[in-house]
Amino acid sequence: MGTLLNLLPHLVNGITLGLLFALIALGFMLILGLMEQINLAHGSLFALGAYFAYAICAPRLPLPPDVLGMWAAVPLGWRFAAAVVLAPILVAPFGLVLERLMRRTYGRDPLYGLLLTFGVAMVLEELIRMVWGTRDYILPVPREMSGGFIMLDLIWSTYRFWAAALAIVAMAGVWAIVERTRFGAMVKAGAHDSEIVQALGIDLTRLRVWVFVLGTMLAAFAGVVLAPLWGIRPHMGVDAVVPAFLIIVLGGVGSFWGAAIGGLLVGMVVGLSGAYASEWSMLSMYLLLIAVVTLRARGLFGKKSVLEV
Amino acid sequence: MLDVTAIDTFYGETQTLFGVSLSVQAGQVLALLGANGAGKTTVLRSILGLTRPRRGDIRFEGRSIVTRATHEIARAGIGWVPDDRRLCPTLTVAKNLSLGEKRTAFRAWSMTEVIDIFSPLKYLMSREAETLSGGEMQMVAIARALLGSPGLMLFDEPSQGLAPKIVDDVLGVIRRLKAAGIASIVVEQNADVALGVADRVVVLLHGQVAWSGEAAALATDAGLKRRLLGGLA
Ligand SMILES: Nc1ncnc2c1ncn2[C@@H]1O[C@H](COP(=O)(O)OP(=O)(O)O)[C@@H](O)[C@H]1O
Ligand SMILES: [Mg+2]
Numbered sequence: 001m002g003t004l005l006n007l008l009p010h011l012v013n014g015i016t017l018g019l020l021f022a023l024i025a026l027g028f029m030l031i032l033g034l035m036e037q038i039n040l041a042h043g044s045l046f047a048l049g050a051y052f053a054y055a056i057c058a059p060r061l062p063l064p065p066d067v068l069g070m071w072a073a074v075p076l077g078w079r080f081a082a083a084v085v086l087a088p089i090l091v092a093p094f095g096l097v098l099e100r101l102m103r104r105t106y107g108r109d110p111l112y113g114l115l116l117t118f119g120v121a122m123v124l125e126e127l128i129r130m131v132w133g134t135r136d137y138i139l140p141v142p143r144e145m146s147g148g149f150i151m152l153d154l155i156w157s158t159y160r161f162w163a164a165a166l167a168i169v170a171m172a173g174v175w176a177i178v179e180r181t182r183f184g185a186m187v188k189a190g191a192h193d194s195e196i197v198q199a200l201g202i203d204l205t206r207l208r209v210w211v212f213v214l215g216t217m218l219a220a221f222a223g224v225v226l227a228p229l230w231g232i233r234p235h236m237g238v239d240a241v242v243p244a245f246l247i248i249v250l251g252g253v254g255s256f257w258g259a260a261i262g263g264l265l266v267g268m269v270v271g272l273s274g275a276y277a278s279e280w281s282m283l284s285m286y287l288l289l290i291a292v293v294t295l296r297a298r299g300l301f302g303k304k305s306v307l308e309v
Numbered sequence: 310m311l312d313v314t315a316i317d318t319f320y321g322e323t324q325t326l327f328g329v330s331l332s333v334q335a336g337q338v339l340a341l342l343g344a345n346g347a348g349k350t351t352v353l354r355s356i357l358g359l360t361r362p363r364r365g366d367i368r369f370e371g372r373s374i375v376t377r378a379t380h381e382i383a384r385a386g387i388g389w390v391p392d393d394r395r396l397c398p399t400l401t402v403a404k405n406l407s408l409g410e411k412r413t414a415f416r417a418w419s420m421t422e423v424i425d426i427f428s429p430l431k432y433l434m435s436r437e438a439e440t441l442s443g444g445e446m447q448m449v450a451i452a453r454a455l456l457g458s459p460g461l462m463l464f465d466e467p468s469q470g471l472a473p474k475i476v477d478d479v480l481g482v483i484r485r486l487k488a489a490g491i492a493s494i495v496v497e498q499n500a501d502v503a504l505g506v507a508d509r510v511v512v513l514l515h516g517q518v519a520w521s522g523e524a525a526a527l528a529t530d531a532g533l534k535r536r537l538l539g540g541l542a
Binding site for chain 1: 357359378379380383384389391395397398399400404405407408409411453457
């Protein structure tokens, strides 16, 4: 009983990770649904979000020294809040350029999109190395959000609860957009049948741009919120695209709740395996990917999810 | 209103339409008849820019639309009721309908007016489209096109898979639209259904226009009808 209770903080850790993974997966899924292409660079957009957040919070911005000094004097709480809001906005143009590059692949074999976005992911990772170097960074978290507290004789990390709360707010936002707006209905209809939406007078090219921007901002947002937990390093993009991939395989394409449940599942696996040995938490994710793909290759990117069977 | 002039349309390297020409005047109903595989759907797809003609011209309200994007063609005032209805199965009827709503240069139709024509819609609004019967889906597909304020409606085999009573309802709607000044192209394999509402007829045979003329001429000339439409009539 005592040991089970000890797992509780790891469970919370898993839920937090899972919610953030779900956010990455939702953007990945929206893009996959409407463009019918897998965006392997999705994780790089996530990584850019984390690096931009670092630049805003640290602060390491390309600004005149006196302006930078003024910004550095602003309390960290405000700088962190600014990062949460601004980093996704700053990453959005990268998504716009990527979407423009991907246009040639729409309606073609998904292999074209895979190769293109793989190339873009490599370029973005190298760009990150050029600008920020290969070292790891820690995103500073405001004092109010960091540290830990004791509950049930266990030590809990405060920031994980903040991260979970931020993720839940963003998930609720995505849900509202997808389920409650005309834009969401256009996205769903366009993913199902791209011809009919155009024949109804909807500009599919523009719709795709907006969906790409939304997916990019969700990835960047997850990058900001996950950065204090994961640390910031050039390779973090790949570590983020794997759970997204896994969640889509588990939860199916085009299902909000499939992504949410799949996210929690993957987060739990990572969180709980981290309870035993932290070096296993990432590896467990890759092992899960191999297992799922081996056992369920048929269900890959099918409309039906593994969870529904 | 619509002038299709000598279009050649291909799927890949396979030519499907050979110099097809037809025209529709405002408020007129044109029946587009022909056997399965004659190219009727391809004519509609060519007009909508979904399968672009390689040669020839299509003018709507005097302007060439042959190179315009599909959504621009729709916004110019051309509505489509596809043969397989193409509703989004996971969206409610209300949302499927709202996707069709737009303004054009033609008369706008409000949701209230459309529900007035298709009264059962009222009770279907919150249902997901995949749970509807064939007749209900057809009704939603027509209502959706109408909410887009079309000047010209393209009906692809509107009677297909529907009970005779519902086919009559659909024909009634086409007559009502005609009375409201909306032109229609009605694609049919069932010639008698289309001849019941059509002013003019174009008969396609292997991707070419085999005959065109007044609907009355075809309806009253049993020999001509048999020769053109064979078993279809
Ligand atoms: N998407 C497509 N790709 C290739 N060939 C097609 C496609 N759609 C239709 N065809 C071919 O074009 C011809 C005309 O088809 P269609 O216009 O659908 O005929 P209809 O509507 O009169 O039954 C047929 O021979 C059909 O096989
Ligand atoms: Mg057809």
